[in-house]
Amino acid sequence: MATGEGDTADGALSDLRVVEYAQGVTGPFCGKAFADLGADVVKVEPPGGDRSRTHGPFPNDEPHPEKSGRFLYLNTNKRGVTLDIEDEAGRELLRELAASADIFIADLPPTAYGELGLDYETLSARNAGLIMVCASPFGLTGPYRDYQGSAFTAFHIGGMGRETPYNEITDSEAFPPLVDGGDQGDYLTGWTAAIMALIAVFHRSTYGTGQLLDVSAMESVAAMTRMPIASIGYGHEPKISREKANFPWVMPCKDGHVSFAPFLMDHWWRAVVDMMGSPDWAVSEAFATTMGRVQNADVVEPLTVEWLMEHTKQEIYEMALTRNVACFPVNTMEEVLNSRQYAARDFFVDVEHPEAGTQRQPGAAGIYSSTPWAVRRPAPLLGEHTRDVVCGELGRSEEELAASGATGEASG
Amino acid sequence: MNNRPLEGVRVADFGWILAGPYATAWLGSLGAEVIRIESQSRLDFHRQNLGAGADGEPGINRGAVFNSLNFSRKSLRLNLSTPRGLELAKDLVRQSDIVMENYAAGVMEKMGLGYETLKAINPGIVMIATSPLGQVGPDHAATGWGPNVQAYAGLPHLTGYEGGAPSGLGGLYPDFMIGTVMAFTALSALHARNRTGEGQYVDLSMAAIVSTMIPEGIMEFAMNGREPPRPGNRSPQKAPRGVYRCSGDDKWASIEVESDEAWQGLASAIGRPEWVGDERFASAEGRRGTHDEIDAAITAWTRERSHYDVMHTLQAAGVAATPCLDPHELLEDEGMADRDLYVEMDHPEVGPRTIAGLPGRYSDIETYDYGPAPLFGQHSEEVCTGLLGLSTEEYEQLVAEEVIW
Numbered sequence: 001m002a003t004g005e006g007d008t009a010d011g012a013l014s015d016l017r018v019v020e021y022a023q024g025v026t027g028p029f030c031g032k033a034f035a036d037l038g039a040d041v042v043k044v045e046p047p048g049g050d051r052s053r054t055h056g057p058f059p060n061d062e063p064h065p066e067k068s069g070r071f072l073y074l075n076t077n078k079r080g081v082t083l084d085i086e087d088e089a090g091r092e093l094l095r096e097l098a099a100s101a102d103i104f105i106a107d108l109p110p111t112a113y114g115e116l117g118l119d120y121e122t123l124s125a126r127n128a129g130l131i132m133v134c135a136s137p138f139g140l141t142g143p144y145r146d147y148q149g150s151a152f153t154a155f156h157i158g159g160m161g162r163e164t165p166y167n168e169i170t171d172s173e174a175f176p177p178l179v180d181g182g183d184q185g186d187y188l189t190g191w192t193a194a195i196m197a198l199i200a201v202f203h204r205s206t207y208g209t210g211q212l213l214d215v216s217a218m219e220s221v222a223a224m225t226r227m228p229i230a231s232i233g234y235g236h237e238p239k240i241s242r243e244k245a246n247f248p249w250v251m252p253c254k255d256g257h258v259s260f261a262p263f264l265m266d267h268w269w270r271a272v273v274d275m276m277g278s279p280d281w282a283v284s285e286a287f288a289t290t291m292g293r294v295q296n297a298d299v300v301e302p303l304t305v306e307w308l309m310e311h312t313k314q315e316i317y318e319m320a321l322t323r324n325v326a327c328f329p330v331n332t333m334e335e336v337l338n339s340r341q342y343a344a345r346d347f348f349v350d351v352e353h354p355e356a357g358t359q360r361q362p363g364a365a366g367i368y369s370s371t372p373w374a375v376r377r378p379a380p381l382l383g384e385h386t387r388d389v390v391c392g393e394l395g396r397s398e399e400e401l402a403a404s405g406a407t408g409e410a411s412g
Numbered sequence: 413m414n415n416r417p418l419e420g421v422r423v424a425d426f427g428w429i430l431a432g433p434y435a436t437a438w439l440g441s442l443g444a445e446v447i448r449i450e451s452q453s454r455l456d457f458h459r460q461n462l463g464a465g466a467d468g469e470p471g472i473n474r475g476a477v478f479n480s481l482n483f484s485r486k487s488l489r490l491n492l493s494t495p496r497g498l499e500l501a502k503d504l505v506r507q508s509d510i511v512m513e514n515y516a517a518g519v520m521e522k523m524g525l526g527y528e529t530l531k532a533i534n535p536g537i538v539m540i541a542t543s544p545l546g547q548v549g550p551d552h553a554a555t556g557w558g559p560n561v562q563a564y565a566g567l568p569h570l571t572g573y574e575g576g577a578p579s580g581l582g583g584l585y586p587d588f589m590i591g592t593v594m595a596f597t598a599l600s601a602l603h604a605r606n607r608t609g610e611g612q613y614v615d616l617s618m619a620a621i622v623s624t625m626i627p628e629g630i631m632e633f634a635m636n637g638r639e640p641p642r643p644g645n646r647s648p649q650k651a652p653r654g655v656y657r658c659s660g661d662d663k664w665a666s667i668e669v670e671s672d673e674a675w676q677g678l679a680s681a682i683g684r685p686e687w688v689g690d691e692r693f694a695s696a697e698g699r700r701g702t703h704d705e706i707d708a709a710i711t712a713w714t715r716e717r718s719h720y721d722v723m724h725t726l727q728a729a730g731v732a733a734t735p736c737l738d739p740h741e742l743l744e745d746e747g748m749a750d751r752d753l754y755v756e757m758d759h760p761e762v763g764p765r766t767i768a769g770l771p772g773r774y775s776d777i778e779t780y781d782y783g784p785a786p787l788f789g790q791h792s793e794e795v796c797t798g799l800l801g802l803s804t805e806e807y808e809q810l811v812a813e814e815v816i817w
Contacts, residue, residue, distance in 0.1 A: 218734075
């Protein structure tokens, strides 16, 4: 297991400087994609801190602005500055920081940029190469521009709610469209923002110009529900919905659930039949093809589940592993944390933090052979690097710092 | 038009099914030359199109899923189980910048196209290998599709109706999201190479990608030894939050009250002004305890209205509310129309069709540089006689020998 600070190898994006004025998940997750690959990410918070600081989980369930699991995770590898952008002096410092950045990530309400003098035109006048990411629920233009939104509403308006739970329910009145349990509407929008920002870095190398990037949560979610859109374009009524049509992704077993896909590929099905001990029903020609299995799902599924119910998820997973069949346990959080596979890949990292202590959190999903992902520093205390950045990098005096609305050097 | 920032980048695309093709759709639509290797000996599941061919007609070039993912690239047929096919694939890699693949772990090595081999041919190559649980580790052999892998990652355990079983997500999640991460990863490694001259190999675990997107649940257990609840559409933090029945057939609206001010807006908008000063509802905690009562009142109001009316009325009162849109509605939605996600893409066999392109708007990229999905092997001759330097006679010989297959 990787631990703490100290890995100094250059990350893939270590030549980039990112300034982030964004709260919650979307903007900070975008910033994290860069920070974890070595970019110098300066996170700017309002004096009261990013709202994630009030979001759990907290150790022993005791809320504390320096101990939020969400905040610690999303802001590892960043430095932290507080500025009060309700004050012109604070806004001016934020403009100067944006002038020093390759990428500026922001999530203000779409009309606030102009009102605050933080719009792209103003900022790029000082830094022609600036790449500015504006994340919002519905985008910077359009009929819903000024509407409120969240991970929850994005998931639903973007069409994923209509398909969740996948292929499971029989009474659509009693079971409304369902949200996921992990705020994916925000996390996946963070990935849209991150790839757009990196594209813009290449664009700047090719064409010499920075640009403004407009990221919409609704659109990011809708980009995931592309299969039914294609079906309509190709003259088919889409079949994907929460209502049961054929096999769901999740099926019950003796001690929990597994995600089992015996129906998709013929060689998987043959291996599953073998796993089940080749019962008479399963060797039927009617089920030999994917189409046959899908069309007879009402027969295949209950008989398969009957067999699954006699075995534990670990037994089923192990049998599938040795036969190259698509099957995974529906892991609990405890099981995710205890995954032998994740352990072998040093996936979890223990990050030492001066206030929160050592906390275990997800680390690298990808193992880079020459520019490793690394924990370089824990999430910043509120205002921890304000003086370093404002005085040290922007060249302001202590008096100017005090007069600027910039606050904090370490939280109390 | 400044929409080819990846001009000059060549991608040898061994990706297939969902995540791999979506990853290279990003690269191809930004000006990279993406050459997808295909063959009858390992035909993409979605070339077989299972009754989903355009207008009900089957055909290897007619699949809705295939054509809506495999845009902006060329198709080169190469039978990698023949020595000559393998040699030509290596020739392609020699002249490429990026190799993308999402076979099960170890398949590229078995075919003779592992990173060590490719690196010897082309030391600067960037190779992104994406598999369910990664290339190394005791369970690296695990196989499966994204929606199965999300179970291992922990997401379905957190998802489901209150008191019910864990559930899988829609949208074939997380495959397309993983395609985006693959493309980001490839660009990050290419960016590093532009700086240092050094290529590299990235071993991406699909499950781990998803686990990096559910830190709250994982850290809840790590910190407090407790499994988070499955709250359905409700939230442990905010209340009320839910999906409410509207007028019409299976029409619903999502509503989330983010603050006490939004609560006051909601109470007034649904005709319950007396709730504004009611102490029982003054805090999110109080509203969580009376959620059923609140939901009944909201539903009585939403049932009489369309889901769009619910959005417009509640948003005017400062409340986050949206319709739960189905695909037909998304295609008609005014907000989506402003985003240009849905594009009409021409195709050499099935003609122009509306599909979802790529998300995001840029001030200096008017539109992505979309190109059609290729016919099976459409560019075999062009690539073989051009880039790979074969004569037309040699090419025809290879077709006859089922190397171009």
